[in-house]
Amino acid sequence: MGLGLLIVAVPWLFLLVVHTIAVVEWTAHLPLASLEVETLGRSLAVLYHALLFGGLGLRQLWQRPEAETPLTSRRAVALAAVAVILFWLGPRC
Secondary structure (H helix, E strand, O other): OHHHHHHHHHHHHHHHHHHHHHHHHHHHOOOOOOOOOOOOOHHHHHHHHHHHHHHHHHHHHHOOOOOOOOOOHHHHHHHHHHHHHHHHHOOOO
């Protein structure tokens, strides 16, 4: 059984890649498949991520206690801080 899986793995990987490329090329030809947007400013990106992670923290306050793996407010703030630092220190556009 192990040798059979090894023999089948190479064509399976090839077909997987070919299938993925075919699906991506097909969907790229659909109308509105891509839209060009202006460069997102660093300040707007930082504001977006701060609001995103802040919203996740607020959502945690309104969730029921039995929810699985809750995102605490402290963790949301820490993630937002990391995102802000990465955007601030990242390469300038």
